[in-house]
Amino acid sequence: MEKQLAVKDLRVRYETADGVVEALNGVSLSLEKGKSLGLVGETGAGKTTLAKSIMRLIHTPPGNILAGEILFEGQNLLALPIEKMREVRGNEISMVFQDPMTALNPVMPVGQQIAEVIAVHEKVSKVEAMEKAGEMLEMVGLEARRAGEYPHQFSGGMKQRVVIAIALACNPKLLIADEPTTALDVTIQAQVLDMMLNLRKQLGTSLLLITHDLGVVAQNCDEVAIIYAGEIVEHGELREIFHDFRHPYTEGLFGSIPSLTQKADRLNPIKGLMPDPSDLPAGCKFHPRCKYAKAVCGNAIPGTYDVGGGHTVQCHRYGSKEYESEG
Amino acid sequence: MRKRKVQQLEAMAAAGGRSLWQEALRRFRRNRMAMISAGFLVLLVVFAAATIIIDAVTGNAIYDAKVISQDLTHRLQPPSKDHILGLDEFGRDIALRIWWGARYSVFMGASSVLAAIVMGSILGAIAGYYGGVVDNVIMRFMDIMLSLPYILLAIAIVAALGPGLINVLIAISISYVPEFARVVRASVLSMRDQEFVEAARAVGASDRKVIFSQIFPNTMAPLIVQATMAVAGAISSIAALSFLGLGIQPPLPEWGAMLSNARTYIRDAWHITVFPGLMILLTILSLNIMGDGLRDALDPKLKN
Amino acid sequence: MPETPILQVRNLKKYFTTPRGPLHAVDDVNFSIAKGETLGVVGESGCGKSTLGRAVLRLHEPTAGEVLFEGRDVLHLDKNEMKRLKEDMQIIFQDPFASLNPRMTVSQAIAFPLLIQRKVDKRDKTALAARVNELMDMVGLARRLANTYPHELDGGRRQRIGIARALSLNPKFIVCDEPVSALDMSIQAQILNLMQDLQRDLGLTYMFITHDLSVVKHLSNSIAVMYLGQMVEHCPSDTLFERPLHPYTQALLSAIPVPDPDYAMDRIILKGELTSPINPEPGCRFARRCPHATPACAQADIPLAEQEPGHFVACIRAKELAAGKAPA
Numbered sequence: 041m042e043k044q045l046a047v048k049d050l051r052v053r054y055e056t057a058d059g060v061v062e063a064l065n066g067v068s069l070s071l072e073k074g075k076s077l078g079l080v081g082e083t084g085a086g087k088t089t090l091a092k093s094i095m096r097l098i099h100t101p102p103g104n105i106l107a108g109e110i111l112f113e114g115q116n117l118l119a120l121p122i123e124k125m126r127e128v129r130g131n132e133i134s135m136v137f138q139d140p141m142t143a144l145n146p147v148m149p150v151g152q153q154i155a156e157v158i159a160v161h162e163k164v165s166k167v168e169a170m171e172k173a174g175e176m177l178e179m180v181g182l183e184a185r186r187a188g189e190y191p192h193q194f195s196g197g198m199k200q201r202v203v204i205a206i207a208l209a210c211n212p213k214l215l216i217a218d219e220p221t222t223a224l225d226v227t228i229q230a231q232v233l234d235m236m237l238n239l240r241k242q243l244g245t246s247l248l249l250i251t252h253d254l255g256v257v258a259q260n261c262d263e264v265a266i267i268y269a270g271e272i273v274e275h276g277e278l279r280e281i282f283h284d285f286r287h288p289y290t291e292g293l294f295g296s297i298p299s300l301t302q303k304a305d306r307l308n309p310i311k312g313l314m315p316d317p318s319d320l321p322a323g324c325k326f327h328p329r330c331k332y333a334k335a336v337c338g339n340a341i342p343g344t345y346d347v348g349g350g351h352t353v354q355c356h357r358y359g360s361k362e363y364e365s366e367g
Numbered sequence: 368m369r370k371r372k373v374q375q376l377e378a379m380a381a382a383g384g385r386s387l388w389q390e391a392l393r394r395f396r397r398n399r400m401a402m403i404s405a406g407f408l409v410l411l412v413v414f415a416a417a418t419i420i421i422d423a424v425t426g427n428a429i430y431d432a433k434v435i436s437q438d439l440t441h442r443l444q445p446p447s448k449d450h451i452l453g454l455d456e457f458g459r460d461i462a463l464r465i466w467w468g469a470r471y472s473v474f475m476g477a478s479s480v481l482a483a484i485v486m487g488s489i490l491g492a493i494a495g496y497y498g499g500v501v502d503n504v505i506m507r508f509m510d511i512m513l514s515l516p517y518i519l520l521a522i523a524i525v526a527a528l529g530p531g532l533i534n535v536l537i538a539i540s541i542s543y544v545p546e547f548a549r550v551v552r553a554s555v556l557s558m559r560d561q562e563f564v565e566a567a568r569a570v571g572a573s574d575r576k577v578i579f580s581q582i583f584p585n586t587m588a589p590l591i592v593q594a595t596m597a598v599a600g601a602i603s604s605i606a607a608l609s610f611l612g613l614g615i616q617p618p619l620p621e622w623g624a625m626l627s628n629a630r631t632y633i634r635d636a637w638h639i640t641v642f643p644g645l646m647i648l649l650t651i652l653s654l655n656i657m658g659d660g661l662r663d664a665l666d667p668k669l670k671n
Numbered sequence: 672m673p674e675t676p677i678l679q680v681r682n683l684k685k686y687f688t689t690p691r692g693p694l695h696a697v698d699d700v701n702f703s704i705a706k707g708e709t710l711g712v713v714g715e716s717g718c719g720k721s722t723l724g725r726a727v728l729r730l731h732e733p734t735a736g737e738v739l740f741e742g743r744d745v746l747h748l749d750k751n752e753m754k755r756l757k758e759d760m761q762i763i764f765q766d767p768f769a770s771l772n773p774r775m776t777v778s779q780a781i782a783f784p785l786l787i788q789r790k791v792d793k794r795d796k797t798a799l800a801a802r803v804n805e806l807m808d809m810v811g812l813a814r815r816l817a818n819t820y821p822h823e824l825d826g827g828r829r830q831r832i833g834i835a836r837a838l839s840l841n842p843k844f845i846v847c848d849e850p851v852s853a854l855d856m857s858i859q860a861q862i863l864n865l866m867q868d869l870q871r872d873l874g875l876t877y878m879f880i881t882h883d884l885s886v887v888k889h890l891s892n893s894i895a896v897m898y899l900g901q902m903v904e905h906c907p908s909d910t911l912f913e914r915p916l917h918p919y920t921q922a923l924l925s926a927i928p929v930p931d932p933d934y935a936m937d938r939i940i941l942k943g944e945l946t947s948p949i950n951p952e953p954g955c956r957f958a959r960r961c962p963h964a965t966p967a968c969a970q971a972d973i974p975l976a977e978q979e980p981g982h983f984v985a986c987i988r989a990k991e992l993a994a995g996k997a998p999a
Contacts (some may be wrong), residue, residue, distance in 0.1 A: 057397065082855035083826075225715035227941050228883065230926035234940055252856060255928030259936060276933050296860035296931060298889035300912065306867065308887070309860030312826055386820055387773055413877040562770035565730055566833075569762045570784035570840065571754035580783075 044214055044246045046070040050108030052089055059318040061088040065270040076247035078257035081267035084314055087250045092214050095135050096125050131161040134207035138219040140199035144191040150202045151187025154209050161210045176205040181235055197228035218250045266290050269315055269325035275352030286353045288330045336362040394664040403662025427629050433460055434467045445456040447499035453638040454479035461642050467619035475536055476602040480594055487547025495555030509545035517542045520602055527614045535614045539601050550593050554586035588665040595658035599651045606647050622647050631646040676703035677876050678807045682741055683725045683736035694724040698900040709877040713884055719900040724846040728760055736748030747759055763844040765849035767829035771821040777832055778817040784839045800888035806835040827858035842874045865932045897950050898919050899956040906982040916984040916993055919957045963988055
């Protein structure tokens, strides 16, 4: 299968007056054409930084991409001149943000906002752009006659549909969705996710879905990557990760969610807190919270080990000789 | 005992314990222009206070002999070694007059704004916390006052009360009340529905306790910024009123009055207008830069 | 249950005046909670669940109805009696940042209720510090954090401060308004465990308000589902998940993404969105989105009725639907 997106050893930091925040510390991941990848992590893990890096939306300063490559269909986005990158944005890669309330221009009719994106990237007349905007609205389940209405006339779920319509207007090859349904109620979330799934089937768009909700991932993704403190700690096919997770952090995440299907008296959360990204621990970033940690975990950054079938884990337990030799 | 205190402080530093005020101060210190402005203003206050002490100790000897009394034989002398800023149209040392005049700008500017803050805060807090008819009556009255330009309002008040130090003070404070009432009302309104205010009510705190212990400390930041800017405005109003002959009367060495009296000689002796004007400019500029610096330091949105 | 419930709420209403007419935030709600138990209140944003919690505590003065706490009529207490009652009834808020005064240290925030209620003499610094330390230990906050400010702490620790503050007066009953919604998964689990431990050790009664059904299932003895200010279903926790009877509950349950790739999702995708709770029309408020609605549904308001022992549903077709359609 052809790789749509491949991120290689990406390192990003923010330099502020209060210190250096190491947001991404060598992130590598890849996504095949037409597939969907769920990127799961908690606040401050670097999820949004990764998405913005792919779109080249990191403000410098304070942000700084130190090293790495982002290959989109074989082309390194980080090496593109900015004018070329603008053509990529919206046209080939689109992004949907978490908050639909702030993603739309409040003083412009929604139809015009969609038409504008089309006009920027395609050589079409104004009328054609407006017609296409109407089609896009229908595609996301809204009536085309509402194109002349303003964002405040739509509810939260509808606004997110408009945002998705804008993102898909130029039929991009890759959609990056950063917590697209977190601000929505659960029944509306179901509507929006359902719609996204159908649209992807129709258009063949690849999806990078960023979320903290393992349930959303289970229902929408083909692959999963777990991110912790700016590192991908586990990556693999959906069922592999859900049924045979290996990394202690992933194990902790699954232990933290109250189950709807099983009865448990107590949850098994991970002890401790997320590390301060401006003061990360040495060695494995998770070792201070890990119940399997040995001395080597505090000394050496673990390698990435393949545990079979493309399922990779960044943990000393799965291949480090030092770990095994310790008592 | 001392050692324990040190240990305690070290433990506190290790565990954080820096209040928002301390963090704001730290940010303010990094702002070079604002620190220079603050330094200039501190010097100004020290110099102004010094003249009051000197007058008290010497029984106005220097004031009477050098600042007020005229020497028409040496009028309009340009800057020299003996008189670094020169002599004015009545032969008085401009440097000394500016020094002695600082008290009017500094202390009248500050006290008129202080009075405006007290009145404005009370009105604004009442309007914001209780809302409804009370709010409407207070704020519409404030709107009417705001619709008049400050200086016009001040002129009207001075015209009614007559010129003089105290009347200028009253006029300027009154004209600044609506501004502070607005700021305080807005922050009280935004605080009133915050969860921590609700939390205080949930444990049984009274309205008064809620306003003073929960809401008021959180309205201080915008108030301080507004006050700094208002002092600048008040100083220029005092100078303007004096310039127009409605404020402080000659021979008192008020900067605006000095400027006003000197303006007829502007072609013959540049120095007697430039130096008082420069002082007004520097003082107001410093206050504005410091106000901007304070706003940047206190605005929590710039945090993170 | 032979014992009288610790909290009984009868026909509680809270209307807000808006320029477009009265907003029925809480409309004729009835329920009770037994001592030591947890009632989960679930619903989507705007369903009135938070307003219900605040109305019970009189943080929002109810428009009509009765609230009985240990048999006493809360709504007719005078100012002083109400202040005393606040020792027994407390609240934990959703946003662990907004619910703490940014200018107060951890120990000041926890001590505030003690000083307001004169539990400890203001001059007796040792006694005050001892009580604050005790509370910090109880919620798992390191004592060295006593002089830190909320902005220096993460969400989980801030929420622990909020819990310590609520516990400081030794309450019997706590309204928990989405206490873990703003927290990350791993921290959320820590706080949920803490709240469970505290309930067991101190014999607390919780009214747990949330939009997260899995959290509610984990914690609650019984669950009430709200929709646009009304309670549409109320029953023991297990029953709700095994045999939801109201069409809205069914849709809500089916919409939760289950973290299991092989779980067969049989989603009921609802049409449309919430209607406005301002000046609502009579009849079932869910009727417009309901897949089973009939013209009769819009005729008159539908009260909560006991369909099965202990299982209350506000739907005129509940019996019919329960019989015709076996639970999934």
